[in-house]
Amino acid sequence: MAEAIQIAKALPVGSDGKRAGGWWGVLALIVTEGSLFGYLLFTYFYLASQSEQHWPPEGLPMLVMPGVNTVILLASSAFVWACERCIQRSLLRWSLVSMALAVTLGIGFVVIQLNEWSKLTYDMTSNLYGSLYFTITGFHMLHVIVGLVILMVLLLWIALGYFDHRRYAAVTIGGLYWHFVDVVWLFVFTTLYLSPYLY
Amino acid sequence: MKDVDQSIPDSSLSRVPEVGFAPIGSPAERRLAELWESAPGWRGWLSTIDHKTIGMRYLVTAFIFLLMGGVEALIMRLQLARPDQTLLTPEQYSQLFTMHGVTMIFLYSLPILSGFSNYLWPLMLGSRDMAFPRLNALSYWIFLFAGIFLYASFPLGEAPNAGWFNYVPFSGQDYNTGPNIDVYALGMVLLGISTTVGSINFIVTLFRMRAPGMSIDRVPILVWGTLTASVANIFAIPSVSLAFFLLWMDRQLGTHFFDVLNGGKPLLWQHLFWMFGHPWVYAVVLPAMGIVSDALPTFCRRPLVGYSAVALATMATMLLGFGVWIHHMFATGLPTLALSFFSAASMVISIPSAVAVFAWLATIWLGRPVFNTPFLFFAGFVILFVIGGLSGVMTAAVPLDLQLNETYFIVAHLHYVLLGINVFPVVGGIYYWFPKFFGRMMNETLGKWSFWVMFIGFNLGFFPMHLAGLLGMPRRIYTYAPHMGWTTVNMLTSVGSFVFAAGILIFLVNILVSLKRGVPATSNPWDAPTLEWAVPSPPPAYNFAVIPFVASRHPLWEERLDESAGRSSLDQGYLLMEGRETIGTTPLDAKPDIILKMPEDSYTPFFLGLFSALVFVGLLLHWRDFTVLMALTCSLSLTVWMWPRKALVQRVPDNKHDKETVHG
Numbered sequence: 001m002a003e004a005i006q007i008a009k010a011l012p013v014g015s016d017g018k019r020a021g022g023w024w025g026v027l028a029l030i031v032t033e034g035s036l037f038g039y040l041l042f043t044y045f046y047l048a049s050q051s052e053q054h055w056p057p058e059g060l061p062m063l064v065m066p067g068v069n070t071v072i073l074l075a076s077s078a079f080v081w082a083c084e085r086c087i088q089r090s091l092l093r094w095s096l097v098s099m100a101l102a103v104t105l106g107i108g109f110v111v112i113q114l115n116e117w118s119k120l121t122y123d124m125t126s127n128l129y130g131s132l133y134f135t136i137t138g139f140h141m142l143h144v145i146v147g148l149v150i151l152m153v154l155l156l157w158i159a160l161g162y163f164d165h166r167r168y169a170a171v172t173i174g175g176l177y178w179h180f181v182d183v184v185w186l187f188v189f190t191t192l193y194l195s196p197y198l199y
Numbered sequence: 200m201k202d203v204d205q206s207i208p209d210s211s212l213s214r215v216p217e218v219g220f221a222p223i224g225s226p227a228e229r230r231l232a233e234l235w236e237s238a239p240g241w242r243g244w245l246s247t248i249d250h251k252t253i254g255m256r257y258l259v260t261a262f263i264f265l266l267m268g269g270v271e272a273l274i275m276r277l278q279l280a281r282p283d284q285t286l287l288t289p290e291q292y293s294q295l296f297t298m299h300g301v302t303m304i305f306l307y308s309l310p311i312l313s314g315f316s317n318y319l320w321p322l323m324l325g326s327r328d329m330a331f332p333r334l335n336a337l338s339y340w341i342f343l344f345a346g347i348f349l350y351a352s353f354p355l356g357e358a359p360n361a362g363w364f365n366y367v368p369f370s371g372q373d374y375n376t377g378p379n380i381d382v383y384a385l386g387m388v389l390l391g392i393s394t395t396v397g398s399i400n401f402i403v404t405l406f407r408m409r410a411p412g413m414s415i416d417r418v419p420i421l422v423w424g425t426l427t428a429s430v431a432n433i434f435a436i437p438s439v440s441l442a443f444f445l446l447w448m449d450r451q452l453g454t455h456f457f458d459v460l461n462g463g464k465p466l467l468w469q470h471l472f473w474m475f476g477h478p479w480v481y482a483v484v485l486p487a488m489g490i491v492s493d494a495l496p497t498f499c500r501r502p503l504v505g506y507s508a509v510a511l512a513t514m515a516t517m518l519l520g521f522g523v524w525i526h527h528m529f530a531t532g533l534p535t536l537a538l539s540f541f542s543a544a545s546m547v548i549s550i551p552s553a554v555a556v557f558a559w560l561a562t563i564w565l566g567r568p569v570f571n572t573p574f575l576f577f578a579g580f581v582i583l584f585v586i587g588g589l590s591g592v593m594t595a596a597v598p599l600d601l602q603l604n605e606t607y608f609i610v611a612h613l614h615y616v617l618l619g620i621n622v623f624p625v626v627g628g629i630y631y632w633f634p635k636f637f638g639r640m641m642n643e644t645l646g647k648w649s650f651w652v653m654f655i656g657f658n659l660g661f662f663p664m665h666l667a668g669l670l671g672m673p674r675r676i677y678t679y680a681p682h683m684g685w686t687t688v689n690m691l692t693s694v695g696s697f698v699f700a701a702g703i704l705i706f707l708v709n710i711l712v713s714l715k716r717g718v719p720a721t722s723n724p725w726d727a728p729t730l731e732w733a734v735p736s737p738p739p740a741y742n743f744a745v746i747p748f749v750a751s752r753h754p755l756w757e758e759r760l761d762e763s764a765g766r767s768s769l770d771q772g773y774l775l776m777e778g779r780e781t782i783g784t785t786p787l788d789a790k791p792d793i794i795l796k797m798p799e800d801s802y803t804p805f806f807l808g809l810f811s812a813l814v815f816v817g818l819l820l821h822w823r824d825f826t827v828l829m830a831l832t833c834s835l836s837l838t839v840w841m842w843p844r845k846a847l848v849q850r851v852p853d854n855k856h857d858k859e860t861v862h863g
Contacts, residue, residue: 006790006791007218007411007748007791008215009215009791010213010214010215011213011214011215011216011782011791011792011793011794012212012213012793012794013211013212013213013214013793013794013796013848014212014794014795014796014847014848014849015796015843015847015848015849016793016848019783019792019793020793020849021330021331021403021407021783021795024330024402024403024406024407025330025331025334025399025400025403028398028399028402028403028433029399031433031434032395032398032399032433032434032436032437033437035433035434035435035437035438036437036440036441038437039437039438039441039471039474040441043441043445043456043467043471046464046467046470047456047462047463047464047467050464051462052462053462124448124452124453124454125452125453125454125455127455127461127462128455128456128458128461128462128463131448131454131455131456132456135445135448135454149834153838153841157843157850161851162843162850162851163843163850163851164851166209166212166851167212167848167849167850167851169849170841170843170849170850
């Protein structure tokens with residue numbers, strides 16, 4: 001029964017990967033942030049379904065660049081994952097390269113997205129669709145920027161030699177947040193770019 | 200190299216935790232006190248991350264907000280005591296009822312419960328602190344700053360004035376041009392951050408910080424209540440934060456979410472608000488019900504009847520609570536089919552509620568009740584809960600709700616529910632845990648007086664509101680004409696509210712008197728069963744000199760209950776004293792899993808809280824550069840906070856080999 005606690009067992013000390021409090025904390029943060037995007041997308045679908053306007057008012061969105069951008073963001077997630085694997089195997093130089101590539105791709109996503117915004121003929125005050133489009137992509141952009149800051153700080157810490165195969169919880173936890181930001185984009189992308197083609 | 204790593208384990212990365220004794224006064228105990236105590240003076244005051252200090256701050260701050268909200272209510276009751284009074288202007292009345300609601304619902308009812316849980320959780324769970332002690336401090340500071348923020352425009356006569364649920368379009372820029380609503384909107388987003396991080400802390404604490412052996416079916420019901428509320432919060436808070444943020448954007452940045460002329464929908468506000476609002480109602484009552492479920496059995500001299508049923512009912516209530524928000528919107532013209540579903544779901548909630556009520560009744564019935572002050576408050580709570588629950592089932596019926604919507608009947612219902620299920624358990628809980636908090640008993644005579652005055656005043660004040668509602672008196676009117684037939688009920692309500700306030704006053708006097716002259720309390724004055732009563736009163740900074748091993752649901756009643764074969768070990772346990780340390784256990788079985796390094800006291804939470812609040816000040820005043828600067832200082836504070844520390848073994852310890860194995 002539960003009385004059979006193994007008292008004399010050696011236990012890890014400190015922030016040990018997924019046993020660290022931070023891992024659990026960020027999981028909970030992701031739940032609440034995921035809900036936030038859930039409510040944002042609910043707002044979009046609610047207003048779109050109730051709207052008497054032509055939807056989207058400016059015609060169907062172009063898919064090419066946003067599609068490319070989606071691939072860029074997912075690739076950056078892959079490099080963050082690779083970075084963690086390299087640390088696990090004590091390939092610290094490779095982990096540094098991998099994280100640097102992830103950051104570069106993330107910045108690329110931001111630049112392309114800003115460029116997409118600048119090409120649009122409407123802004124958030126033009127009409128209801130504009131308010132929704134810029135608020136939802138803006139919220140996501142904010143998360144990407146926060147995520148990028150996290151990745152850059154991680155890059156610095158890896159460069160300073162803080163982590164190796166024994167302790168690297170910060171990379172696991174920060175990486176988890178970045179994966180979340182990328183997965184959320186898939187939902188945003190599907191809602192804003194793909195769903196208008198369905199009706 | 201790999202072989203070396205395995206044969207000589209690095210003790211800073213992995214070790215067998217020492218088991219031993221640490222009685223008061225032993226060298227081990229003195230070392231623990233040294234490790235865990237905060238610095239004296241203002242430094243310790245500002246930087247402490249002790250959950251007991253933070254919990255007490257939550258309790259005191261929230262209680263001050265209760266008194267402020269109470270004074271607002273009394274002023275309104277003076278205005279409504281007789282027809283055609285002119286004590287208040289309509290605008291003043293609007294601001295008062297709005298601030299009364301905002302204060303009671305957001306600044307009192309959940310924070311006070313967070314206070315209890317912050318103080319009690321680690322003691323109940325056999326831990327030395329919460330999972331994230333610094334986050335705990337941050338959560339308090341942001342709560343405090345958000346409270347000040349929400350009140351900032353009150354002295355200027357520009358307080359929020361559109362009711363606590365703040366419906367658009369009335370709260371939109373067209374009809375409400377002042378700063379009133381902007382203060383409310385931004386303040387709520389700020390407060391949401393506090394509630395969210397606090398909830399995350401509770402969730403992780405429950406799953407990771409329990410003493411070895413305290414499997415998930417052995418935690419006190421208060422823990423179940425707060426856990427359920429916290430999980431609900433992290434799903435529900437984003438909804439209201441988003442709603443308020445969208446409203447602020449509509450008002451200040453020219454977006455169109457609620458702008459009827461440009462395709463926006465006012466009902467979107469109601470959906471987002473109540474998708475949050477209804478789970479919130481349960482978030483502010485379930486932990487309070489947990490207080491009763493834990494404390495009532497102590498005074499019935501037997502364990503709670505139906506522990507598992509009550510724990511499951513707690514979670515079932517919350518689950519259903521996410522599917523009933525439309526019952527706040529029955530009168531908005533939604534399709535009948537939707538109304539029927541939500542009406543049915545609302546009625547179904549009475550089932551888990553009844554499970555809890557019958558469990559309490561059975562506990563009293565099968566026990567040998569001791570009729571002292573805490574018991575009276577808990578028993579009184581059960582009565583008020585039944586009355587409030589019945590009026591709830593009534594308004595869950597669509598046709599009746601269409602009649603009673605926006606009348607004083609609803610006001611009566613929500614006050615029976617919120618005061619009955621929150622304030623009575625809270626006051627009872629303070630009577631119960633006061634000896635633990637301060638090492639002194641509260642005065643029993645004054646206690647009984649405070650209960651009876653509060654109970655009579657409450658029912659005298661709020662029961663006639665049902666009648667006022669049935670007589671057709673709308674809520675939120677600042678006065679009424681003499682011939683409406685509402686004069687007597689209103690006078691009764693006003694008298695009752697002042698009697699109730701007198702009861703609260705007696706309670707406060709009792710606190711002050713008992714703090715000074717109360718009888719010194721032993722560690723377990725009520726002969727209660729749970730772990731918080733195993734430590735001295737008041738508890739030392741480190742909580743538990745040794746981390747206990749728990750073998751049953753009632754560690755202090757094991758001899759007489761004989762629930763399980765094993766016995767809990769309270770005097771002998773993990774010492775864990777190489778720095779601030781506690782044990783992390785597995786989520787369900789509570790098997791030892793990791794030695795957690797706990798952070799030292801830190802100023803960072805205070806400054807991060809301050810800078811976050813200043814970001815919102817900047818947004819309110821349209822100081823763009825200031826806002827950006829404060830956001831930057833926030834991220835800087837966070838980076839400092841998160842910087843991996845060797846002391847916490849967040850980064851690799853520097854020792855011997857390994858540098859050269861990098862390229863393996």
